Amino acid sequence: MKMPSPALPLACLALAVAVMAPLPFFVGNGTMRYLTDLFIIIAVAQLWNLLAGFGGVVSIGQHAFIGAGAYAFYGFTAHLGLHPFAAMALTVPFGALLSLPVFAILSRMRVAYFAIGSWVLAEVMMLAAGKLPGFGGGSGISLRPEIVRAFGARTPERIENIYWLSFAILSLVVLFIILVMHSRRGYALRAMRDNENAAMALGVNPVAVKAMLFVASGAMLSLLGALNTLQKLRINPSGSFSLTDWTVFIIFIVVIGGMGRIIGPVIGAVLFVLLRENLSDLGPVYMIVLGAAAIGMMLWEPGGIAALPQRWKDRRAARRTAPAPRLWRRALHFRDGAGRCGSAPRRARPTARSGAPRPGRW
């Protein structure tokens, strides 16, 4: 087995930086705000994908860290009187520290229960945020103008700076994921998605790796939460801890775009933002369409849009090798569901199409 080289994803990232970084010199404020939104969404989606697609850890509570980051940023500036830049930088260690006990509690639960457990914790944090003294209670509070002005005295200047800031953070997130996934730990992680013992054999403790990913993603989500507050100019429990914006949409974005590949969240987020332009007036119908698309994608190709080229390539290859006529009903579908995670022995089956996203391809 050989380690895939990180050269291609790194080259793609460098190309993206080369195109996106000078963009403010060419496009207007509206486009920049639009792209800033997109960058934040992609970054949050990348971090969810890092946990679910690469780590096999599904969280329905990542909005907790976005909200916590926003509240921490407000607290650091308004109550501790820190400079906004320092406050923003501090949300990173804050998020990391917060995610440690969260992971300690959640790691007691298996995959599916982990998901709901994370939701409970997010709910608790949101309710607690509404009770914090000095944070505006249930209705929230606006950022002070001088905090916002620190990122640019005039609006156009600010939009430009926040654009660069969010793109820089997105690039760092992607760089981090590329480097992690091409490290020994990342390699073990992919092995772990199939078999925890394989990871152990590689000398990597799966729980420790998951913890590291969880903490890293919590730290970066907090930073993104603070950044997002600069766009929204306000903190409040239901808005800052928005389940819909930061978990529901994000999950749909990753599932449709492609779980387990770095390009997946990018595809999903771009598609999402384009669809939102045109369909968000439809309200509930938009959500229903997204939900149905995600279910359809999970059933048809769990690897999402990003896996389609590979799927078509596989199919062409399979057609060339002329498979034996299939007289039997498809192997009973319990084959795909050996039950509880990891405990049932899995038969090595050399079938071409597996139900899970193929990790290891970007």
Next chain:
Amino acid sequence: MSALLTVSNLHLSYGQFAALHGLDLEIGAGEIIAVIGANGAGKSSLIRGICGTEGQGRGSVRLDGQELLGLAPPEITRAGIGLVPEGRRIFPSLSVEENILLGAQLGRPHSDDPWTLDRIYDLFPDLVAKRHLSGTMLSGGQQQMIAIGRALMTNPRVLLCDEISLGLAPTIIGRLYEQLGRLAAGGLAILVVEQAMRKALQISARYYCVLEGRVSLSGLSAEAEEERVAEAYFGR
């Protein structure tokens, strides 16, 4: 004697990987046949092919004229194929008795001489005292008795026994095979898959040696020459 179960030209593949390449075999009522072969020769695939649990098959598996190939496992069990699976597969959440009764839920509903719990306990008296314990708390030999009892409760016409001697003490194996002999005398067709060649030849009327997904040698067990069988077994 016309055959009860006829497997002819059976091919079985799992995706790109083919495990059986045209296997032929017959069992008559009241007959014990042994299928022997090394690991990976295709013995388990034969069982899967008959039971319909896995893989894509081609060819024919007929039980008393009825084509089984293409049926789902529940239909195959109801048609009269009883399986004693490799590794026994006892359900830990079910008591000994419930494990056996589960068989009655799966099998042929109409049978002239249906198996009952009492008849199973007559066959394996060891189980009576332990019938309310969890199935997996019993010894390996007793678990094998549960697995056989469970398969019998489906009122099978053909009993498939996959590696029942694996990991058991010789005395226990002897007793289990003794009971199988009695069952065959009652008219049941029994197919025994074994890795232990000598044992298999002792208890069977006929044998099939499987190598690389085909029958490499077959004949009457009593006339089997050990050297030739070994050759067919290892493929030298």
Next chain:
Amino acid sequence: MELLNTLVQGVLLGGLFALYALGLSLLFGVMRIVNIAHGDLIVAFAYAGLMVTEFLGIPLPAAAPAILLLAAGAGWLLQRGLFEFVPRRDPLIPLLVAFGVSIILQNLMLMGFGADPQKLSLGALEQASVEILPELHVGVFSLVVFALAVALIGGLQLMIYRTAFGRALRAVSDSEENAAMLGLDTRAVFRKAFAIVMVTVAIAALLMAVRGNFDPASGPTRLLTAFEAIVIGGLGSMWGTLAGGIILGVAQMAGAQIDASWQVLAGHLVFLVLLVLRPRGLFPKHGG
């Protein structure tokens, strides 16, 4: 007296919470699926009850059997039409499919019924109360809910441990692969199991809808409550789930004494504390 009253109200509320949890627990036990849409299904059947009583004008007790039957059919269909096609080798996939179902249901209900809170009425029984101790009044309806919860758990236990179908359920729960290998029709077992789960969902839904307000976004709260009751009680133990529900009910009632906004938070906090202290629940199933 105040204290005792809170305690009794909390215990009775726990019965309702246990009812929320039964279906979720059963589905996980049999199929290893955590149905994220569970709470939304409860709310959907509350709306079914609303349609029958408000729009068709049939009183709830008369309509209930039909609604339960409808629920069983819906469960069978949900398994036959959707979850049967969901590969379960990777627990991620069913989880995310259920998540999609949850969002779809919430928005369908929003489109059909609007965001306003609704409630089912049951006439005089709702207001009736009995004095069980001097100065301690308990609502008759709450008692009925609790009794139904106990009866339903007892019934399910009998089904699981005393019937042939229960044997099949436990066999599948132990190992779906082995059960199918032996010729058990696991698909049929799953369809029936989902139908039974949905009957418990509908029972919980109707009782919930009489007890208090609900709206299209109420599902997740029910899901979280059900989940917490199961985890506190210990996976796979239905009486444990009742105990978990009671603990949550008492915690919420005690929280509500401080301030209405503390009710839900208090329940969550007690859950987290218990999760840290007793990660396997109060009544873990031995061995498994």
